Each structure stands twice: as structure tokens, then as C-alpha cells.
Amino acid sequence: MSTDETTRRAWAYLSRVVEPPHTGLRDFVETEGPEAAAAAIRARRLPAPYDALLGPTQARAEIDTAAQDLETAARLGVRLVTPEDEEWPGWQLWSLRAADTVERGGPPLALWVRGPGNLADAATAGIGVIGARNSTSYGEYVTGQLVGGLVEGGWTVVSGGAFGIDGTAHRACLGSGGTTIAVMACGIDVDYPSAHSALFAAIARDGLIVSEYPPGTTAARHRFLTRNRLVAALSTAVVVVEAGRRSGAANTAAWARKLGRPLGAVPGPVTSAMSVGCNRMIADEQAALITGAAALISLAAPDGEGGPNRGPVRTTDALAGDRQLVYEAIPARGAITADEIAVNAGVGVTAVMAALAMLEVDGFVAAVGDGWAIVRD
Amino acid sequence: MSTDETTRRAWAYLSRVVEPPHTGLRDFVETEGPEAAAAAIRARRLPAPYDALLGPTQARAEIDTAAQDLETAARLGVRLVTPEDEEWPGWQLWSLRAADTVERGGPPLALWVRGPGNLADAATAGIGVIGARNSTSYGEYVTGQLVGGLVEGGWTVVSGGAFGIDGTAHRACLGSGGTTIAVMACGIDVDYPSAHSALFAAIARDGLIVSEYPPGTTAARHRFLTRNRLVAALSTAVVVVEAGRRSGAANTAAWARKLGRPLGAVPGPVTSAMSVGCNRMIADEQAALITGAAALISLAAPDGEGGPNRGPVRTTDALAGDRQLVYEAIPARGAITADEIAVNAGVGVTAVMAALAMLEVDGFVAAVGDGWAIVRD
Incomplete structure (x- = not known):
């Protein structure tokens, strides 16, 4: 089984292991990656604070129909799209992060x-x-x-x-x-x-x-x-x-x-x-x-912005917590290192790196040489 | 002919002497009273600034069908209601004073x-x-x-x-x-x-x-x-x-x-x-x-105020010029003399008296002893 296939099976397993969407599961997957997350849930070895997932995943942890689900999907011409895929609508789903507090209000794990x-x-x-x-x-x-x-x-x-x-x-x-x-x-x-x-x-x-x-x-x-x-x-x-x-x-x-x-x-x-x-x-x-x-x-598109063939109207309004602080610490022009960002933002370097990874996934920032820069439309 | 009838004939004459409504005519009538105003227009003796009325009234000044109009009206059960009458909707028409600048936008002379x-x-x-x-x-x-x-x-x-x-x-x-x-x-x-x-x-x-x-x-x-x-x-x-x-x-x-x-x-x-x-x-x-x-x-009636059997919602928002200055110079409680108002308002005593007369007609103020007080609902 190729790495890609293993990863996809992990996503498929995770998409069924609790009723989606589940904020705790998504956080865990974002932190550990899909394969490690799936393995940990299967093995019932979840570190705090992710041990909160033990209850919700208990009933389905051992039911692994991932291979079968992917087979059914393939037969129907269905694909599993995840945040790792190019067609993941990251911008559109970004706003749902602010709705994480609402039960089943956060972004989907996969589609x-x-x-x-x-x-x-x-x-x-x-x-x-x-x-x-x-x-x-x-x-x-x-x-x-x-x-x-x-x-x-x-x-x-x-x-x-x-x-x-x-x-x-x-x-x-x-x-x-x-x-x-x-x-x-x-x-x-x-x-x-x-x-x-x-x-x-x-x-x-x-x-x-x-x-x-x-x-x-x-x-x-x-x-x-x-x-x-x-x-x-x-x-x-x-x-x-x-x-x-x-x-x-x-x-x-x-x-x-x-x-x-x-x-x-x-x-x-x-x-x-x-x-x-x-x-x-x-x-x-x-x-x-x-x-x-x-x-x-x-x-x-009140100003004729956004919409067909014009690219999305990107908004940083939904950014919160470290991501917001980190994003705002990056100058409008030119690149800056993670260490410099940490100083500017008043956020620890590890947290800065985590936030940068997320911001990069969602297309707000890009790695430029040894540093990071704002992505411009 | 009784005084009342003479006055009514003057109003009827004025209601036809120019195409109503006419701000200049209304001002003249408010200043001179209907009988004097009608007589002056008939005699073509109009003091400045009311000589501006000479033109507009020229064509109809000598056509006096007042008696006939009132007769026709009486036959049809029609009455001529003027600002001197109890049923004159002074509050409702007050807001039109601010629209005097619009051609034919001011209050009617009579109805x-x-x-x-x-x-x-x-x-x-x-x-x-x-x-x-x-x-x-x-x-x-x-x-x-x-x-x-x-x-x-x-x-x-x-x-x-x-x-x-x-x-x-x-x-x-x-x-x-x-x-x-x-x-x-x-x-x-x-x-x-x-x-x-x-x-x-x-x-x-x-x-x-x-x-x-x-x-x-x-x-x-x-x-x-x-x-x-x-x-x-x-x-x-x-x-x-x-x-x-x-x-x-x-x-x-x-x-x-x-x-x-x-x-x-x-x-x-x-x-x-x-x-x-x-x-x-x-x-x-x-x-x-x-x-x-x-x-x-x-x-x-957003607050359940105004409307049927509750009396009108009186507004002083439409007050302008001397009337506004004079109204605001009167204390919320108790009475004040015209001289005191003149000092408070920075308006000459003659203008204060004229404004008070108008404010009284429209029910904003009332004479109390030697002074004037705000009328309360």
C-alpha cells in the first residue's frame, strides 16, 4: 500500500470514527497528522487533552470500513477530499473555525x-x-x-x-x-x-x-x-x-x-x-x-471583487488567537523569520511555527527563503 | 355683514387670489391678518417685502367671487377652515413650514x-x-x-x-x-x-x-x-x-x-x-x-404614543428660525416674560412677540399671567 493510500485510508477511517464534524478530532488530526491520529484512536492511546476523544470514538474505533468506503467511493466516482488536497475549499471553510464553539459548527474534517x-x-x-x-x-x-x-x-x-x-x-x-x-x-x-x-x-x-x-x-x-x-x-x-x-x-x-x-x-x-x-x-x-x-x-460582489474568475475575496477577519497575532506580525511587504515573528507577536516560537503551518495550509502566508511572507492575491 | 362673515369672505378671497399654496401670501396674512391682507391686495398697496405679491395676485386681484364661493360651499355643506378655526390641523400642517422652500410645498392658507x-x-x-x-x-x-x-x-x-x-x-x-x-x-x-x-x-x-x-x-x-x-x-x-x-x-x-x-x-x-x-x-x-x-x-405609534384618542405626538423638531430660538429660551417649568425671552434667545422683543403668537396658535406655548410657558401634553 502506497503512503498516499495509507494516508487516504486514515482520513476515511477518521471521517467515520465519530459523527462529523468533531472539533476535538479535527484538532487532534491537525496536530498529529491523519495517520498518527487514526493509529492512536485505534490503539486507544490518546494523550491529554485528546483523551477527551476516547468516549466519542469508543463505539466506532474498531470498526474500520475505510478500505471498503474508499472502494464504494471509487466505484461511484467519488473522491475523498481532505485539507491536504489542492481542491480543498480552505478559504470558504475558514470562517467555520470561528463557529467551533457551536456544536457541530466547525469545519469538516474531510469531504x-x-x-x-x-x-x-x-x-x-x-x-x-x-x-x-x-x-x-x-x-x-x-x-x-x-x-x-x-x-x-x-x-x-x-x-x-x-x-x-x-x-x-x-x-x-x-x-x-x-x-x-x-x-x-x-x-x-x-x-x-x-x-x-x-x-x-x-x-x-x-x-x-x-x-x-x-x-x-x-x-x-x-x-x-x-x-x-x-x-x-x-x-x-x-x-x-x-x-x-x-x-x-x-x-x-x-x-x-x-x-x-x-x-x-x-x-x-x-x-x-x-x-x-x-x-x-x-x-x-x-x-x-x-x-x-x-x-x-x-x-x-459589491465592488465587483470576488466571484467568477476573480479569485476569492480573502478575509483575515476570521483569524483568531495565535494565528491572528502571527499573521499581523508579518510585514505587508518582504519576508521575516519565525524568530522575528515570535518577538513581534509576543508568541512562543513553537506556537508561531504551528500557526504558520496552519496559515500556510489556508494560503494566508508562504515560506520565502528562510522566512515567511504574506500571500498576495 | 358680521365681523365673522367679513373675515370669512377675506379668507375665501385670499384662497383664490393666487394658485395655492403661496408662501408670500401666507406670510402676509399671518402678519397683517386676513382682512387687511385682502384689502391691501385689492387696493394694490403692498408694502415691501410683500410687494412681491403684486405680480402673482395681479390677474385675480379684482375677481372677487368670495361671496359666491361661500354660497356654493354652504349649499354643498362645505365649510372653509382656517388657522383661526378650532378644527384647523395645526400640528399636522406644522411640518410643512420647513418645506416652504419647495415650490408650493408650504402649509395651505386655508382648507x-x-x-x-x-x-x-x-x-x-x-x-x-x-x-x-x-x-x-x-x-x-x-x-x-x-x-x-x-x-x-x-x-x-x-x-x-x-x-x-x-x-x-x-x-x-x-x-x-x-x-x-x-x-x-x-x-x-x-x-x-x-x-x-x-x-x-x-x-x-x-x-x-x-x-x-x-x-x-x-x-x-x-x-x-x-x-x-x-x-x-x-x-x-x-x-x-x-x-x-x-x-x-x-x-x-x-x-x-x-x-x-x-x-x-x-x-x-x-x-x-x-x-x-x-x-x-x-x-x-x-x-x-x-x-x-x-x-x-x-x-x-412605535411606543404606543399618538394615534386614536391619545392626542398627537407633538414635535418641536420642525421649529425653525426665531420660533425655535424663542421656544428654546422658555424654561421647561414655570413662566417667563417676553423681555426675559428676548434676552435669553438673543432675539428682539418685537420678533419674540411675533414668534410667541405663532407658537401659541400652534399650541406650543401659552400665556400665563404676564409671561409665557411651555404647553405640556
Whole structure:
């Protein structure tokens, strides 16, 4: 077995050993690397503070279906994308680090991905188009109009693959020749809802299907809520086309706001139950009123920055702790050594090195000669 | 002829001698009183700076149909309401003083009124419900719902008597047993649009019809714009139910904003041409999103203040010039003489007396013994 294959098996094992996402596991993997982390969990030898993982991993530690999962995946044309891969959407997922405090709110450990595109590239131009399952003809018509405009502008449509607005958005995108990303609340090999199996097959052919759950995972209520954070994270902006008084779309909208993604909503008749949620988000100034694709695009890229073919709008706002101190200690121009950074930042050299490694993975900094420099777009 | 009748004839003469409203004429009448002002205009003897009125009054100075106008009015059950009358809506019209700089933007000189109610009382609880002439069934349905809720809360519905949303609002109000005020862009004896003559008769029976134009004045484009400011001024808040891309309702909405009246708009389908104006006002944060009567009422009376049976929310924000200086020179408690005010305000005693007279007319201050005190609600 090649090193690469061993590593991939470790990731696959880790993706199933606890219900994802799990902050403690992710921290452990970031510190120890996937193979050592997987081995330690299997051997039940976890150093403090990672011994907290003993409980959560107990039930599944010895169930190793990694080889089988990767085989199933390969058969379906599914790949396991990890932070070590080029198409890992590090920028998009970065904002989730600040949500680590929310249960199952942090970044995913890894993502199972199906479809021809490069996930990071597609997500760079992603706009979330979401809404009620029991949509009306009004909502479906507006979704089609919006998506048509987004595709024309080169944007990717991100949604949740559900009935109603989600499905309409994916279909309209494929129909317009655009790229769409469906983020699943179940294993990537599970068609949920099953009535959308043809749609999922079409997305797998021309777009991308993404799940943080290992193959075979069934859809469950808590997984929809967990999935919603990824729809928001993989989007530059999110629009809610229709939403009832209590709608799952409101949860995705809340994630968009928490992650600093501009949120829009399409207004609708005050007589329509399916526009109550949208009208309320607008009235409460939680969402901008969106009347068409142009308004949505300028919400996503107010200065014409970011979006298709322009690279992501990189933000360092989400940097926290040592990473923030270290990042800010590096001059805007030129390189600086880790020792100098330690002095500037008032952070120990070991911590500086750890922070630099993370910052490098996420593309904020790059090693230049013996030192480190800010990465410029 | 009694003094009262002489005065009334002077007001009637002045109401026709120039196209109302006219700031110069109003200032002259406020300074000289209606009889002296009318006599001076008739005699073409106008002291500076009022000689500026010579031009505008030239054409009509010698056409005195005052007696005839008052006769016509009496026959139709119309009365001429002036700032000297108890039902003069002084508070509501006060805000227009700040708009004197806008052509035909200042307060009216006098108002021709028809109907059983007391105009000042009715306007205290007034909410403007306006919108497109070519309304849709959606807009008409929502108007009915809104107005029903307003009437239940004891509010008066103010509108412009036009086709579409205006007419629907008046009708819904009468149908719910409420009080409605129609502000006309023509003489009060002219039914414009003529298809609304039955509606106007019903309003005259149970509500109030108001016009600043003397009897017989025909509707004209500039009079609609001029009328719109009165719809806004006589309303505590204004809601636009439907408005196209270019709508007269946008002009009334602009007046509401200029006069500091909270403005609301009902969202509608982004696919409806008649909701384009409303959605845009909401998107541009010019209007609050209104989904029903409760939202509209809390827009009009955010702290439960003002509105029906609670008296108007008096505002001194619109006070300007000497009036503001004089008002602010009076202590919050206790009385103070005009001489003391002059010293405090740094304004000459004559100007102080003039300002006090105006402030008293509008109910901001009251004479107490030898001095003046702030009027408290």
C-alpha cells in the first residue's frame, strides 16, 4: 500500500470514527497528522487533552470500513477530499473555525466529493440559492430567473438538493449549462430524497455533490442542520427565495449571517405563507431585498471583487488567537523569520511555527527563503 | 355683514387670489391678518417685502367671487377652515413650514372641508394608505386587510380619492365603519375622477373631503403633486400598498419622508410591475416592510404614543428660525416674560412677540399671567 493510500485510508477511517464534524478530532488530526491520529484512536492511546476523544470514538474505533468506503467511493466516482488536497475549499471553510464553539459548527474534517469540477474553484464562485421544500410556482419561477442570471455571470449555484427551491435551483442551473454544488445531509451514495436520484445523477455528471458523511450514512434531522452550515460556507452570498414561518432555510440563513456571508431574500406577497419567512428577514433587516440576479450578484460582489474568475475575496477577519497575532506580525511587504515573528507577536516560537503551518495550509502566508511572507492575491 | 362673515369672505378671497399654496401670501396674512391682507391686495398697496405679491395676485386681484364661493360651499355643506378655526390641523400642517422652500410645498392658507367630522381630530389619528391607480387584485386585497385593521384600532384612513389603491382604501374604511379623509387635487365641488362621485358622496356623508383649492378648480397635474404633500402631512404614517416603477405614490412617499412621517411599503411579487416601486423603497431602506395592520400601527405609534384618542405626538423638531430660538429660551417649568425671552434667545422683543403668537396658535406655548410657558401634553 502506497503512503498516499495509507494516508487516504486514515482520513476515511477518521471521517467515520465519530459523527462529523468533531472539533476535538479535527484538532487532534491537525496536530498529529491523519495517520498518527487514526493509529492512536485505534490503539486507544490518546494523550491529554485528546483523551477527551476516547468516549466519542469508543463505539466506532474498531470498526474500520475505510478500505471498503474508499472502494464504494471509487466505484461511484467519488473522491475523498481532505485539507491536504489542492481542491480543498480552505478559504470558504475558514470562517467555520470561528463557529467551533457551536456544536457541530466547525469545519469538516474531510469531504466526500462526486463530480467533474474542482471543488475549491467552484465554491469560489458559489452563491447559495435556497428555500422552502413546499415552494409555490412564484418561488420556482423566481428561482429560475435568478439562477439563469447567475449562470450567465459565471457563478456556481450552491444548494441542499431538497425538494422545492433547492431542487429547482439545481435543475435551473444544469439547464442553463452552469455548475451547481449539492451539499448532502447523508452519505454521498444515498439519494435523499430518493425522488431526486435522477437529479443527483445529473449533478454528479455536470456539477458537484458534496458530503462530510461517510458512504451509507442515512439522512437525519440533525444532519440537515449540520449540512446547512456547509451550504452557507461554500457560498459567497446566500439568497432565500421562499421560506415559511418555520423553514429549514431560516437555519441556513442564520449560518450565512454567522459566517459573514451577505444574505438576501426575495420578497413575496404578504398573503403567501411561503413568503412569510423572506418578508420577515427583510423587515428585520437580516436580509437584503433581492429582486433579481443583478441585485444578488452585487450583494455577493459589491465592488465587483470576488466571484467568477476573480479569485476569492480573502478575509483575515476570521483569524483568531495565535494565528491572528502571527499573521499581523508579518510585514505587508518582504519576508521575516519565525524568530522575528515570535518577538513581534509576543508568541512562543513553537506556537508561531504551528500557526504558520496552519496559515500556510489556508494560503494566508508562504515560506520565502528562510522566512515567511504574506500571500498576495 | 358680521365681523365673522367679513373675515370669512377675506379668507375665501385670499384662497383664490393666487394658485395655492403661496408662501408670500401666507406670510402676509399671518402678519397683517386676513382682512387687511385682502384689502391691501385689492387696493394694490403692498408694502415691501410683500410687494412681491403684486405680480402673482395681479390677474385675480379684482375677481372677487368670495361671496359666491361661500354660497356654493354652504349649499354643498362645505365649510372653509382656517388657522383661526378650532378644527384647523395645526400640528399636522406644522411640518410643512420647513418645506416652504419647495415650490408650493408650504402649509395651505386655508382648507375647504366637507363632512361631519372635526378635521384636526380626524387627522390626529390619520394614516395614509396610498398606491397605484392601476392596482392589482393583490394590492386591493391587502388594502382591505390593512384598512380593516386600522379601523379596528380607531385610526383614520387618509388618501387621495384616486382610482386603484386610494379608492379601495376609502371604500374599505367606510365599509368597516371607519373615518376616512380624501384630499382632493381639485375644487371640493368637483368630482375627480367623476366615476368616484358616489364614493365622494359617501365620504362627505361619513368622513371628510378636504381641498385647498377654491370651488370649481379643475384637477391638473401640478395639483396632484401639491395635494400629495397634504396627504402626507395629515397622516401620522404613510403606507404604499402598490406602486409601479413610476408612480404618483412615490411622490407622496417622498413627502412623507421629507415631513418626517414614518413610511411603510407592502412587499409584493418581484414579478409584479405594480410592486416594483414598493420593493424598491424597501430595498433602498426608504420604507419599512409592512405585512399587515399591526406592523403599520406600530410604525405610526412605535411606543404606543399618538394615534386614536391619545392626542398627537407633538414635535418641536420642525421649529425653525426665531420660533425655535424663542421656544428654546422658555424654561421647561414655570413662566417667563417676553423681555426675559428676548434676552435669553438673543432675539428682539418685537420678533419674540411675533414668534410667541405663532407658537401659541400652534399650541406650543401659552400665556400665563404676564409671561409665557411651555404647553405640556
